[in-house]
Amino acid sequence: MTKNDSKHILAHVQKLMHQADKLLIVVSDPIDPDCVGTALALSWLLTQQPKQVEVISLFRIPPEMTDFPNINDVSVVTADSFDFDRYNIIVTVDGGDWIQFLGKDWKEITARIDLNKMINLDHHIPGTIQKTIPERCFNVKTSSTAQLLYDYFIKPSGVQLPPDTADCLYRALLYDTRNFKNEMHPGAYNFAADLITSGADHAKDVDVNYEMQEFTFMAWAVEHTEFIPDLQLSLLVLDAGAQNELEEKISADWKDFNKLYKEVVERQIKGYNYGIILIDNLDGTIRLGWRTRSYGDHLSIGDIARGVGFHAGGHYNAGGGRFSGTIDEAKARLLNAIRHALAESAARLK
Numbered sequence: 001m002t003k004n005d006s007k008h009i010l011a012h013v014q015k016l017m018h019q020a021d022k023l024l025i026v027v028s029d030p031i032d033p034d035c036v037g038t039a040l041a042l043s044w045l046l047t048q049q050p051k052q053v054e055v056i057s058l059f060r061i062p063p064e065m066t067d068f069p070n071i072n073d074v075s076v077v078t079a080d081s082f083d084f085d086r087y088n089i090i091v092t093v094d095g096g097d098w099i100q101f102l103g104k105d106w107k108e109i110t111a112r113i114d115l116n117k118m119i120n121l122d123h124h125i126p127g128t129i130q131k132t133i134p135e136r137c138f139n140v141k142t143s144s145t146a147q148l149l150y151d152y153f154i155k156p157s158g159v160q161l162p163p164d165t166a167d168c169l170y171r172a173l174l175y176d177t178r179n180f181k182n183e184m185h186p187g188a189y190n191f192a193a194d195l196i197t198s199g200a201d202h203a204k205d206v207d208v209n210y211e212m213q214e215f216t217f218m219a220w221a222v223e224h225t226e227f228i229p230d231l232q233l234s235l236l237v238l239d240a241g242a243q244n245e246l247e248e249k250i251s252a253d254w255k256d257f258n259k260l261y262k263e264v265v266e267r268q269i270k271g272y273n274y275g276i277i278l279i280d281n282l283d284g285t286i287r288l289g290w291r292t293r294s295y296g297d298h299l300s301i302g303d304i305a306r307g308v309g310f311h312a313g314g315h316y317n318a319g320g321g322r323f324s325g326t327i328d329e330a331k332a333r334l335l336n337a338i339r340h341a342l343a344e345s346a347a348r349l350k
């Protein structure tokens, strides 16, 4: 997208929102501080104008999000019984793929929504939404979708943010950058400074603790991680047997508790630049998650995964994907492709 395209899209998207009187905002899976904070702040901004706005999630709110400011303003709904026709405009925030907003039945759901109503605001590598509605996807490489919303919508409008909305945006920024560590694109510190001026409480917002289950998961996972030094790779494979163990050790919701592992293990061990998790969804599909060290010239795990049959998206250094087939096949394909790509880049450097 050129700068000119981007300007044109922004103007188009702003006009569509301005003309609408009933707007729906949809948050993305994973339900995290950025999608929720952005959705709530956009909802606040539109309500000032004044417009009717509703924020929905088609996914359950995970336990670590239950104390997020104003989280009760997000209604959890099911797509089957939800009437999308009631709204003039539907805004999807912080995700590039339909599946992240509408779930795995997204094809059927998008077939019954008027796609001319849809807008996407995002800072990830563009995915399936961009392919369908390119003229209504406003995508900028910012620290967070929260920053995109602030820089291009809130700040230009000149309105004064209330402290609780500033907290929502500040928590989004802290989460997506892992407290100013990753994805610090231009403007991120100015954004933070403006939020503090508007009343965001840094000490409170940064005081996010992990559930005990996070530590239980990490201890178990470290023991079960394969460290493959020649591929600079740590790999955690969660097949049916591993999942049974985790269910007994933690609970049926064990998937909610891998954030600490991802942060600590996947890109912070010397020599291990790539961290990968493969989870058997037990429905013929495999879920992929990856982290790459942010600094340095590293392979794109997203490109590699797409090259061997995965659907993959997210950021260069942190993303996720899906593969149809067995977990052994997913693992073999990925490791092979990474081995090849590393050999190729080593040969290039010679």
Ligand SMILES: [Mn+2]
Binding pocket: 034, 035, 094, 123, 144, 145, 176
């Ligand atoms: Mn984000």
